[in-house]
Amino acid sequence: MKAMKFILLTFILCLTSMNALALELSDFKITVQDNGDHILSKKDPSEIFIRLQKPGANFELKRVFEKKGFSDLVFVEYLSATIGTSVIVNLYRVAIFDTKTNSFIGDIPSKKQVKDRELPYLWKKSKEKIVVLENNKIIQEVSLK
Amino acid sequence: MKSPSEKFIMTKMTRERLSYAAATLVFIITSFNLQASCSNIESLSGCSFSVKRSPLSNLIPITSQGSSEQRIISAPSPELYKNGSIRVVSPYVLNKMKGYKVIINGNGKNPGSPKGALGEFFIPQNAMTNFLQVQTATVASESFGDIEYMLSSRYQCNLGSLYQPDPLTLTQGGLPQKPKRAPAEIRENIRQQRRRINRSPAATYEREQTRNEATERGQAPVASGASTSTADGSGLINMREDDPNADNETEGCEVLRNGAEENEGILSEESLTQCLSNLREKIFAGMPRDLQNTTANRDRVFKRMVNLPNEEQEFLGAIFTVKGEANDSNPIEGAMVLKVLSNRRNNANALEDQIKACEESGGSIIEIQECNAKVNAEGKYNLLDIAIDPMQFSMYNTPELEGNWNTTLGPSVPEENFGNSIRSFLFYSKMEEVNISGGGSNTDIDQVYHYNTTSQYNAAGQQNPWNSRTPALDISVEVDGETFRTSSHKFYYNVDTHGEASSDGWRWTVKSEFKNL
Numbered sequence A: 001m002k003a004m005k006f007i008l009l010t011f012i013l014c015l016t017s018m019n020a021l022a023l024e025l026s027d028f029k030i031t032v033q034d035n036g037d038h039i040l041s042k043k044d045p046s047e048i049f050i051r052l053q054k055p056g057a058n059f060e061l062k063r064v065f066e067k068k069g070f071s072d073l074v075f076v077e078y079l080s081a082t083i084g085t086s087v088i089v090n091l092y093r094v095a096i097f098d099t100k101t102n103s104f105i106g107d108i109p110s111k112k113q114v115k116d117r118e119l120p121y122l123w124k125k126s127k128e129k130i131v132v133l134e135n136n137k138i139i140q141e142v143s144l145k
Numbered sequence B: 001m002k003s004p005s006e007k008f009i010m011t012k013m014t015r016e017r018l019s020y021a022a023a024t025l026v027f028i029i030t031s032f033n034l035q036a037s038c039s040n041i042e043s044l045s046g047c048s049f050s051v052k053r054s055p056l057s058n059l060i061p062i063t064s065q066g067s068s069e070q071r072i073i074s075a076p077s078p079e080l081y082k083n084g085s086i087r088v089v090s091p092y093v094l095n096k097m098k099g100y101k102v103i104i105n106g107n108g109k110n111p112g113s114p115k116g117a118l119g120e121f122f123i124p125q126n127a128m129t130n131f132l133q134v135q136t137a138t139v140a141s142e143s144f145g146d147i148e149y150m151l152s153s154r155y156q157c158n159l160g161s162l163y164q165p166d167p168l169t170l171t172q173g174g175l176p177q178k179p180k181r182a183p184a185e186i187r188e189n190i191r192q193q194r195r196r197i198n199r200s201p202a203a204t205y206e207r208e209q210t211r212n213e214a215t216e217r218g219q220a221p222v223a224s225g226a227s228t229s230t231a232d233g234s235g236l237i238n239m240r241e242d243d244p245n246a247d248n249e250t251e252g253c254e255v256l257r258n259g260a261e262e263n264e265g266i267l268s269e270e271s272l273t274q275c276l277s278n279l280r281e282k283i284f285a286g287m288p289r290d291l292q293n294t295t296a297n298r299d300r301v302f303k304r305m306v307n308l309p310n311e312e313q314e315f316l317g318a319i320f321t322v323k324g325e326a327n328d329s330n331p332i333e334g335a336m337v338l339k340v341l342s343n344r345r346n347n348a349n350a351l352e353d354q355i356k357a358c359e360e361s362g363g364s365i366i367e368i369q370e371c372n373a374k375v376n377a378e379g380k381y382n383l384l385d386i387a388i389d390p391m392q393f394s395m396y397n398t399p400e401l402e403g404n405w406n407t408t409l410g411p412s413v414p415e416e417n418f419g420n421s422i423r424s425f426l427f428y429s430k431m432e433e434v435n436i437s438g439g440g441s442n443t444d445i446d447q448v449y450h451y452n453t454t455s456q457y458n459a460a461g462q463q464n465p466w467n468s469r470t471p472a473l474d475i476s477v478e479v480d481g482e483t484f485r486t487s488s489h490k491f492y493y494n495v496d497t498h499g500e501a502s503s504d505g506w507r508w509t510v511k512s513e514f515k516n517l
Helices: A002-021 B004-039 B125-142 B147-154 B184-196 B269-283 B295-306 B310-325 B331-348 B352-359 B365-376 B383-387 B405-409 B415-428 B454-458
Strands: A028-032 A038-042 A049-051 A060-065 A073-083 A089-098 A103-114 A117-120 A122-125 A129-134 A137-143 B047-050 B085-094 B097-107 B115-124 B155-157 B204-207 B216-219 B227-230 B237-240 B434-437 B448-453 B472-479 B482-485 B489-493
Touching (some): A028 A060, B097 B125, B115 B125, B269 B310, B269 B415, B295 B310, B310 B405, B331 B448, B331 B472, B331 B482, B352 B365
Antiparallel strands (some): A103 A117, A122 A129, B047 B155, B085 B097, B227 B237
16 A cells, blocks of 8 residues: 555656656747836736846747756746846846646746856745845745745 | 343344244145135035135136026126135136136125126136135235134135144144044034924925826825935935934035035035045944955945945935946046936835926926936935845845955055045036937936946847847946046936836846845
8 A cells, every 4th residue: 555655656756857857948028018117927828927027138048957955846947137237147047837736826036147256145945935045134035835 | 151131132033033944834824724625626516705806717617507696707807806805616627627616706896896706706726726825925915923813814714624634734834634523513504404304294296107007196205204405405315304314424425415506616525535534434343354245244345335324325225336337537427327326226215206397397497406416315225225236236246246345445455546436426417418319309317227337238148138128228427528428337217117026026227125134
């Protein structure tokens, strides 16, 4: 009986993983609405979307990835802004797509890029939420419930 | 062997010679110092001189736009201002010629001489110097023994301007002394001014939200009581009523608390340099000259800055940012950095629509400036908040993002290295009609939020990040008859959207309040 449960669970996990892995950059798109809002949507079905952080300078989809310890979640990374004056900093964020619920659950910063260096934000996940830390301070939270 | 009477005569003669020598020395020092003073174009602002017989040469009338006041439109006859006075308003540049803006007053007693101001005139620096030399000689010949008294009574500088090396100070010998603390009565006036600020709630305002949102009615967004535009009245520097840091005022920075009228003739490169010097001493106290950009040092210095009164924070935000970002002898570069800083503050405070209303009110340039200043004074964020907002102005960056605030502003940087920044600060209020080229017809100078250095823009492998959205702008402005044009910085319009925060509080120009350190 235990063996059966194990096999079943493994099968479900494999299916879930396959589903997640199946997602690619081409499955998503960014569109601009008439009011200037930027929308990141899953192409199929297109009603699954998230409104991106509002005043962004130059949104550009970059990659889709998973992260160890963040099961069921797919991260859609995009260039959200370029700031600075003499040192130009590119800011990247990710929209978090939950494959279990087939929906976006939030949008958090992922990394800064200065010239060729990438400076990732630290993410921590608990059962309830994902927190983003910068200099050991929580700068954003996303609920997983 | 000399008799006692001979000794007495010699002693008396020696005394007389010594007195004469001392008096001569005082005269030489006085003349020398007065000339030294005259060679410094900034130092006479706020001073008044009585005019005896010396005619003023090369006077050129300055007319004010939009003023209906009757003014003399040609150089006045010396008869009109004989026994009158001349007051130096500020340094002034006319057709690339350095000099002073002065107000000439008649005394009303001479035939044909009106009492009061004949108008504003430009007087070249060398003409002013000649005039003062004649005056000095007059003083010396009239009363040698009372030269100090004569100078003090004849050259009356604005007593509020103890940051000006006034002639009375100069008679005490040596180079112009460092400004002293204002006397008790002036400090009390400043305290009164802080109390005088309108304590009533900010005016109810009505503004149309953009993007089809409903019209909003409510109180103007004031963080902690009212605030008021001070210093040059341009709205750049604001003092806040009920400022929790009011008691942390910095000595020598009273010029930041004065209103524009009180500062007429006082607000100068010297007074601002003195204030800045005292502020730097305060925020870098106890720190080594080779201060490093560590997280701990950065937090320590920034915390000291954000604990200053609002007007001092605004001043540091302005001067430091210009120093780090546009330490350029061309004042428009720094002034435009200030414009971006100010635009971002307005954006963060969601005041743009009100400012737009000021500009579309149909008022004169002065009325629009006053309206802008009033609106600017209502914001929650100040210039320092905007300046040190993470990653926006590169100079303040953390070590990992290559910030260089420590070497740009730190204890080892000599005072004179801030000269360009202070000149840009003073230039800012003189910019009226700014010409923009390179953008579309809708380009709005009040929505220019981004710039980068031209050298960075041209660096190999560095793409201009904003060019895909908007072309770089070239900006020029005419001030005092001279055209100034940006060259070392590229400015961008319409990179940012304005006035709204997203659901998580992110506002593009103000990510967070740094004061939550």
